[in-house]
Amino acid sequence: MNWDDLKVFLAVARTESLSGAGRQLKIDPATVGRRIARLEEGLGVALFAKSPQGYELTRDGGRLLSHAEAAEQAVAFGAEDMSGEGDRGLKGVIRVGAPDGCANYVLPRVIARIAEAHPDLEVQIVAQPRLFNLSKREVDFVVSVSAPTSGRLLVQKITDYHLSLAGMKWYMRQHGEVSGLEDLSTHKMVGYVPDLIFDKELDYLEEIGVSKVDYTSNSVSVQLNMIRAGLGLGVVHDFCLPYVPRLTRLLPDQIRLKRAFYLVRHADDRKVERLSRFADMLAVDMRAVVESLEAET
Numbered sequence: 001m002n003w004d005d006l007k008v009f010l011a012v013a014r015t016e017s018l019s020g021a022g023r024q025l026k027i028d029p030a031t032v033g034r035r036i037a038r039l040e041e042g043l044g045v046a047l048f049a050k051s052p053q054g055y056e057l058t059r060d061g062g063r064l065l066s067h068a069e070a071a072e073q074a075v076a077f078g079a080e081d082m083s084g085e086g087d088r089g090l091k092g093v094i095r096v097g098a099p100d101g102c103a104n105y106v107l108p109r110v111i112a113r114i115a116e117a118h119p120d121l122e123v124q125i126v127a128q129p130r131l132f133n134l135s136k137r138e139v140d141f142v143v144s145v146s147a148p149t150s151g152r153l154l155v156q157k158i159t160d161y162h163l164s165l166a167g168m169k170w171y172m173r174q175h176g177e178v179s180g181l182e183d184l185s186t187h188k189m190v191g192y193v194p195d196l197i198f199d200k201e202l203d204y205l206e207e208i209g210v211s212k213v214d215y216t217s218n219s220v221s222v223q224l225n226m227i228r229a230g231l232g233l234g235v236v237h238d239f240c241l242p243y244v245p246r247l248t249r250l251l252p253d254q255i256r257l258k259r260a261f262y263l264v265r266h267a268d269d270r271k272v273e274r275l276s277r278f279a280d281m282l283a284v285d286m287r288a289v290v291e292s293l294e295a296e297t
Helices: 004-014 018-025 029-045 061-084 098-107 107-119 167-176 181-186 221-228 238-243 269-270 273-295
Strands: 048-051 054-055 092-098 122-126 141-144 153-168 189-191 231-235 247-250 257-266
Touching: 004 018, 004 029, 004 054, 004 061, 018 029, 029 273, 054 061, 092 098, 098 122, 098 221, 098 238, 107 247, 122 247, 141 273, 153 167, 153 221, 153 238, 153 269, 153 273, 167 181, 167 247, 189 221, 189 231, 221 231, 221 238, 231 238, 238 247, 238 273, 257 269, 257 273, 269 273
Parallel strands: 092 122, 092 141
Antiparallel strands: 048 054, 141 257, 153 231, 153 247, 153 257
16 A cells, blocks of 8 residues: 555545546546555455445445545655745645635735745635535635534634625615614615525524515625625625725614634644644734724725
C-alpha cells in the first residue's frame, strides 16, 4: 500500500464516483478504477460497493478511511514542516465555503487583507446556499450561521452580525412609508424560498411576523437585487447596506436581528499549522470587516 493509492482511495470515498475522483486528481477515471482494484487486491478486501448513488464505502473501506485520512494529515504536516512555511508566508490552496451573503460582501475584503501578507496563498471561495461536507473535503473551512453539534469538527465563533428590514428610498416614496409593523401587510415582501431554507437561523421573516412572501430566492444576492429593483421590502444584512446606495433601514427600533458566523473545520486539521494560522487570520479579519461595514450604515 502506497500513498498514491491512498490518495485515489480518499478521492473516490469523498466524491463517491470514479469520474469525480478523476476530475479532482486530474487523471482518467479508468486509471482511478485500476488503482482502486489494485489497492483492493493488495489488501484482499472490497473497499467500495457500487450502488445507484455511486461508490459507497464497505465496512472495510470505512476502516481504511480513518487510516488514510491520518496519513493525509501526516503528509501535509511533514510538507509544511520541511518547507518552513510556519516561518514564512502561507502558500498553496485553501478553499472556504460560505453562505453567499458572507461570500459576496464580506470574504472578498477579508481575503484582500490576508493576501497582502501572503501573496503566494491561493484562496478559493465557494459561495453556495447549502451545507458543506468537511469529511469529503469539499472545502477546508466552512463559515456557518449556526454551530454544528455533531461530527469530528473544530468550531469557533467568529463574530456577531446584524440584519434589518430595508427598502429603497424611492420605493418608499411610491408605495408608502412604514411607521409600524402593521404597515408591512400593505407591502410586497422579498425573502427566501421557504422550502430551500437550509438553516433555521435564516428564517428571518417569520421572526418579524411576516407570513406571506411575494418574491423569493435561495440567494442573498438575488434577494438584495430584488429589493434594489423595487419589488418590495426584505430583511438585509447590515454589512450589505453600504453596497447599495439609497437602500435604507426601516423600523430600526423594532427590527434588528442578531446572528453569528462560526468557522468550522475538520478536527484532524488542528495539527496542520498552515490551516490553523489561516483560521486565526480569517477570524480576526472577518470581525474587523463586519464591524467596519456595519459602522457605515
